[in-house]
Amino acid sequence: MSAQESVGPLRQKPQSIRKLRASIAERSQRAIDIAEGYYARIERFNPQINAYLALTRDQAMEQAAAIDAQAAKGDPLPLLAGIPIGVKDVLAMRGVPTTAGSRILEKYRPPYDATAVTRLRNAGAVLLGKLNCDEFAMGSSNENSAYGPVRNPVDLDRVPGGSSGGSAASVAADLAVATLGTDTGGSIRQPASFCGVVGVLPTYGRVSRYGLIAFASSLDRVGPFAASVQDAAEVLHVLAGHDSLDATSATQPVGDYVAAASQDVKGMRIGIPEEYFGEGLDPEVRAAVEAGIDALRAQGCEIRHIRLKHTQYAIPVYYLVATAEASANLARFDGVRFGYRSTSATNLSSMYKLSREEGFGAEVKRRILLGTYALSAGYYDAYYRKAQQVRRILAEEFCQAFGEVDAIVTPTAPTAAFRIGEKSDDPMAMYLADIYTVTASLAGICGLSVPCGTTTAGLPVGLQVLGPHFGESAIFRVAAAVERTAKSE
Numbered sequence: 050m051s052a053q054e055s056v057g058p059l060r061q062k063p064q065s066i067r068k069l070r071a072s073i074a075e076r077s078q079r080a081i082d083i084a085e086g087y088y089a090r091i092e093r094f095n096p097q098i099n100a101y102l103a104l105t106r107d108q109a110m111e112q113a114a115a116i117d118a119q120a121a122k123g124d125p126l127p128l129l130a131g132i133p134i135g136v137k138d139v140l141a142m143r144g145v146p147t148t149a150g151s152r153i154l155e156k157y158r159p160p161y162d163a164t165a166v167t168r169l170r171n172a173g174a175v176l177l178g179k180l181n182c183d184e185f186a187m188g189s190s191n192e193n194s195a196y197g198p199v200r201n202p203v204d205l206d207r208v209p210g211g212s213s214g215g216s217a218a219s220v221a222a223d224l225a226v227a228t229l230g231t232d233t234g235g236s237i238r239q240p241a242s243f244c245g246v247v248g249v250l251p252t253y254g255r256v257s258r259y260g261l262i263a264f265a266s267s268l269d270r271v272g273p274f275a276a277s278v279q280d281a282a283e284v285l286h287v288l289a290g291h292d293s294l295d296a297t298s299a300t301q302p303v304g305d306y307v308a309a310a311s312q313d314v315k316g317m318r319i320g321i322p323e324e325y326f327g328e329g330l331d332p333e334v335r336a337a338v339e340a341g342i343d344a345l346r347a348q349g350c351e352i353r354h355i356r357l358k359h360t361q362y363a364i365p366v367y368y369l370v371a372t373a374e375a376s377a378n379l380a381r382f383d384g385v386r387f388g389y390r391s392t393s394a395t396n397l398s399s400m401y402k403l404s405r406e407e408g409f410g411a412e413v414k415r416r417i418l419l420g421t422y423a424l425s426a427g428y429y430d431a432y433y434r435k436a437q438q439v440r441r442i443l444a445e446e447f448c449q450a451f452g453e454v455d456a457i458v459t460p461t462a463p464t465a466a467f468r469i470g471e472k473s474d475d476p477m478a479m480y481l482a483d484i485y486t487v488t489a490s491l492a493g494i495c496g497l498s499v500p501c502g503t504t505t506a507g508l509p510v511g512l513q514v515l516g517p518h519f520g521e522s523a524i525f526r527v528a529a530a531v532e533r534t535a536k537s538e
C-alpha cells in the first residue's frame with residue numbers, strides 16, 4: 050500500500066466548535082467522550098503523522114469532566130468548553146515537556162503556562178498535548194525537528210509545511226479541533242496552506258507572547274489553526290487581548306471576529322499586488338488563487354491592482370533580522386540553566402561549547418552563525434541596520450496600500466506542499482518558499498491563509514488575506530467569502 054492510498058481515514062474535518070459546544074451544553078455529547086475519541090484517533094494515526102510529541106491525557110480528562118459537571122448543573126459554558134485543542138511545542142505548559150523541537154530542551158518542563166495556554170484553559174478548552182515543529186520554529190517544512198518530520202495528512206510523502214507543521218497536520222487529520230501555532234515569517238500561514246486548513250497571523254501585539262520560547266522577538270506571533278474561518282475566529286477571540294506580562298502586548302479593544310466571519314463582503318476594496326504573481330509562482334497555485342479572487346468579485350468586492358514595489362527585498366531583510374534576533378535569544382541555552390548539558394565537558398568553556406554543539410541542530414547553528422555575523426562590529430551597519438531601514442520601507446508601503454484598499458489578497462506560498470527531502474539540502478530554496486509570507490511579518494500587520502482550491506494532484510492551495518494593523522475583522526470577512534465559494538464547488 051502506498052502512502053497515498055493509506056490516507057483515506059486520516060483526512061477528516063472536525064465538527065465545528067459551535068456544534069460541539071452546543072452538544073455539550075445540551076448534554077447530547079459529553080466532553081469526556083469527545084476527548085476520549087480524540088485520544089483514540091491520535092493513538093491510531095499519530096504514528097504515521099508524528100504531529101504530537103507529548104500527550105496531556107490526565108489534565109485533559111480532568112478538564113473535560115469539569116466541563117461536563119458544569120453542563121449537568123445547567124451553568125453557562127465558557128467559549129471553548131470541551132473543545133479539544135493542541136499546542137505547538139514552543140509554548141510553555143506547566144509541568145509538561147516543552148522542547149521547541151530541540152534536543153537542547155529535551156527534558157525541560159516549564160514551571161508556568163504561556164498566557165495563550167492560560168486563556169485557552171480559562172475558556173474551557175481541553176488541551177490534548179504538545180505538537181511537533183521545526184527546531185525553535187526555524188524552518189518551512191518541519192524537517193528541522195529533532196523528533197523527526199511531520200507528514201502531511203493529505204499525502205504522507207509530503208511535508209506539512211513549517212514551522213508549525215504538527216499544528217496544521219493535526220487539524221487536517223482531525224487529531225484536534227483547533228491548535229495553537231506561531232508565525233515569525235510564515236509558520237502559521239504556510240503550513241495552513243499546505244494542509245488545507247485555516248491559519249491566522251494576528252497583528253503584532255494582539256496575542257501575548259508571554260511563555261513563548263523566543264525565536265525573533267520583533268516578529269514572533271501566536272495564532273490559531275482551525276478547520277474553518279469561523280472556528281479560527283472563535284479561538285482568536287479567546288486568545289486576543291492585553292496582557293501585562295508581555296510589554297509589547299496591545300491595549301486596543303478586541304473586535305467581534307466571529308460576527309465578522311458571517312458578514313458579507315459587498316463593497317470591500319481588495320488589493321492584488323502584482324509582485325506576488327510573478328516568476329516562481331506555480332501555475333496551478335495561481336489558478337486556484339485567481340478563482341478565489343473571482344469569487345470575491347462575484348460577491349461584490351472591488352478588485353484593485355496595486356504595487357508593493359519593495360517586495361523583492363523582503364527575503365534578505367527577513368533572514369537578517371530574524372537570524373540576528375535568534376542569535377541573541379538563543380544565547381540563553383548554555384547548558385547552565387535549561388535543558389541539555391554535555392557530559393563530556395572538562396571545564397566551563399567546553400561545557401558551553403559542547404552543550405550547544407551537541408544540543409542544537411544544523412539549521413539552528415546556521416542561523417546563530419548568520420545572525421552573529423550580521424550583528425558583529427564592522428558588519429552591523431552594512432547588514433543589520435540596513436535591513437531595519439528596508440523593513441521600515443516595507444511597512445510604510447503596506448500602510449500606504451491600506452489607505453486605498455481594505456485587504457490584500459495573494460497566494461500564501463508559491464507552490465503546494467513539496468516532497469519530504471526535496472529542499473532539505475538547499476537552505477536557499479527553503480528560504481525562498483517564504484517569499485509571500487515574510488513581508489507581513491516584517492510589517493507587523495495581520496494575515497491569514499484560507500483554502501481556495503486544490504491542484505490536479507489533490508494538494509490544497511491556500512489564499513493569503515492581509516489586513517492593516519488590528520484589521521482582523523476585515524480579513525475574517527474576506528476569508529469567509531473565499532471559503533463559502535471553495536466549499537460550494
Ligand code: GLN
Binds near residue numbers: 186187211212236
Ligand atoms: N520559514 C521561516 C523561517 O524559517 C519562518 C519560520 C517561522 O515563521 N517561525 O524562519
